[in-house]
Amino acid sequence: MTSRKRCYNGLKNAKQHMILFFILFGVLCGFLLGSLLHGNVQSSIDPTPKEYAMYVSFLGEIWVRALRLLVLPLIVSSLLLAVAELESKQSGKLGRRTLLYYLMTTMLAAILGSILVICIKPGNVNVKKNEPNEKNVEPIHSVLDLIRNMFPDNLIQAAFSSVKTKYKTVKSPCCFNETSVGSNSSAEEMFNLFSSKVVSPWLTEGKNAIEIKINVKYEFDGIEKTSGTNMLGLVVFSVLFGYILGGLGENGKLMIDFFKILFDVIMNLVTMVIWLSPVGICSMVAGAMVNAVDITGVFKSLALYIGTCVTGLVIHAFIFYPILYFIFTRKNPLKFFSGMITPMVTAFGTSSSAATLPVTISSMEKNNKISTKISRFVLPLGATLNMDGSALYEAVTAMYVAQLNNYELTFGRILLICIVATFVSTGAAGTPAGGLVYIIIVLEACGLPTEDIGPTLAVEWFLDRVRTAVNVMGDCYCAGVMAHCFRNELDGERPEDETQFVIENEGTIETTTTF
Template sequence: MKLKSVSLHWQILIGLILGVLLAVVSRIFQFESFVIEDVALLGDVFIRALKMIIVPLIVSSIISGVTNLSDAEHFGRLSLKTISYYVMTSILAILTGLILVNLIAPGIGANLSFQEMPEGLETSVQSFSDLLIRIIPENPLAAMARGEILPTIFFSLLFGFFITRAPEPYKTQLTGFFQAVFEVMMGLTHFIILFAPVGVFALIAKVIAQTGFDAVLPLFKYMVTVILGLLIHATVTLPLLVYFLGGISPLKHFKAMSAALMTAFSTSSSSATLPLTMDSIENNAGVSNKVSSFVLPLGATINMDGTALYECVAAMFIAQVYGIELSFGQQMIVVMTALLASIGAAGIPMAGLVMITIILKAVGLPLEGIGMILAVDRILDMLRTSVNVWSDSCGAVLIARSEGEDKLRVLKSGRA
């Protein structure tokens, strides 16, 4: 059977399994350094290639998407639907985590020795007001060069909107130019995606070779709480929303997004996975570029359901370990701060770990408690990133349906 005849998501799954096997064998026969230093180079090359296309893909997709919107009313309606969906699902995720961490109480009676907080972590935290100000770039090109996604999105949205207000022939010329750039970027994206199985193989092998399984056992109850919350949100909450609100088959949609979800799992980066997410949502699920180019880049930056749930559980776990009982009011502060912190979290590996310091500060918990969860953060990061991308994709198909797109390939049987 030729490799070309194997679907991409199966190729990625095979790469993931082979990566796990290589890591396990390397730890048994003690050649982890070869995996971590040499094999991992393949993963690093794949990640760099994905990062290379993120900014031009976001700029061209958002601008071409906005210029395809018929009027300002359409733009405002799409924006309102997108933000409303993101806030609603993030709050549902946080409340799921809050209920579970109170029921299971993984930190009660735990006696954990832990590392100190990583150096420089606290200094990398910004207040939410600073975050809002930084959305407006002083220099858009500098923000793009630094890979700052929120300012890039903000500028692209404005630029695209005012192209629609430009006089002819400039409006037509600019619209055609950015549409052409977007088509070229999608072609480049398809080329890079061909190497996803190799990249996933190398990335997963490196992670397991580095962390092993010994660090998991002392934090097993905490991990179970986070994973259970992520599972409930991903397999119950979001499927119910797409099924009843959009008439969409969750199983068909999951199959359509499987390649993107496995890439998100291995890279731990919703931003790096964005090219594959856009490719899957358009070519497999059938969502129009008009919707996907607006909803997905924004979602990869501000819609972090998995991260929000994790931050809530982690903060409550740290409080329980220290024997600090948080009142209902303080727990609501945790919920709201987790929402805001997840919006501000970058779509990169371990971003949630950085943002959790905001929550700990908000309710007066010791920042050193972060050291307790460091050992298993990478494993949970992979899972919560997959949930983040899954939520983005569910939002895209729901919003597409609300915009009257009735030719989606993921609709329930019998729906038009």
């Protein structure tokens, strides 16, 4: 490596650490400011606490709006390029099996995160004054809405609207009871009686009255369009478009170059917005703190959220991966694990799968005796596409925000979160604090509010390192599985110089292997 390249990489690492330092400083300032203002805000009459909190979080709102502005071109260009370049470069049986394995483990991670949120309920702490946001709906309707949105009838319209099953409210009396109201009835009891039932107008003290209980149900009333980006439809279109584009070979090179330029432009804009994140996160954290009913509830909810994420990542890394490795290879996963400790520690320190890649390849080839033809194909592909930890984190965060706002987590919504988290994490680019962008993409796709992610961003820097270590661990186990599956083909492998492997500046990863 030349001295110029060393200098460039050193400056790049320094910038990443500087961003992290500023973000942590912004988080600390946000918690401090929110704690100092909380008492005054909650006791304020004019402006109201909600309006006061809006003023405090205004800069954070502008920051989130800037990120949301970049969501659409970012997700379309990144997914399209990921699939197009995969199709053109990583063909063959090994590529298909590796891709299938990565998609399976990523979906498992998202499902695991969803199950843990349902069990632990980190967002059910009394943090906000919210009423239930949605009606009970049929699970089959949620699934059908999911499928409808996967195939939008108008691509332009999908950028700002999606479809949803419409319901109408039907009320009917279900039973009649005689109710007696005495002189000792409290005002609260009287209010509950009148608000929950239809009561005869001649109800007076000491008299019996007829109460009519009302049964409320929701009936199907057609399909309606709702505001909000249909991200799922755009994701499906981008994947299919990229697949076809990659198969065109030289004929599609011009369009691939166009999307590469678009992606580079958007990533530069993202970097600019990320540099503003300390101010935005400070404002959002402070706004969330002053708007909280109970400030201790914020910390309790955040602790449960961190515990849910870390628990999911530990289960996925130390239970799911070893079980899958044993099922496919019938070998001891603990012995294999001992050979990947160095890359895991490096991933935790650098928070980058791509930066850890040379260490990962070296460890797999030297410690676990993985063939170069496997390691130099599977591991670079994993550094680009395998983001199990990110999928779990995004699913947990989306469902956590839904619980904070009392959104009903129907089967269709949970399935949508898992699917979107899987695809979004697969197309994610390795940028400093990149999780800030992609969690907003998942929230947008699932119709969830983005203004409540302030506290979660306060701990994103730590969770980012943990999930990166899990991602690298998944790459290593996949290399072990593929080495076992292709052991017969590798018995007569060609000379090592037929495998080409290049890594430049953390971002460009190219590999060519033929089976």
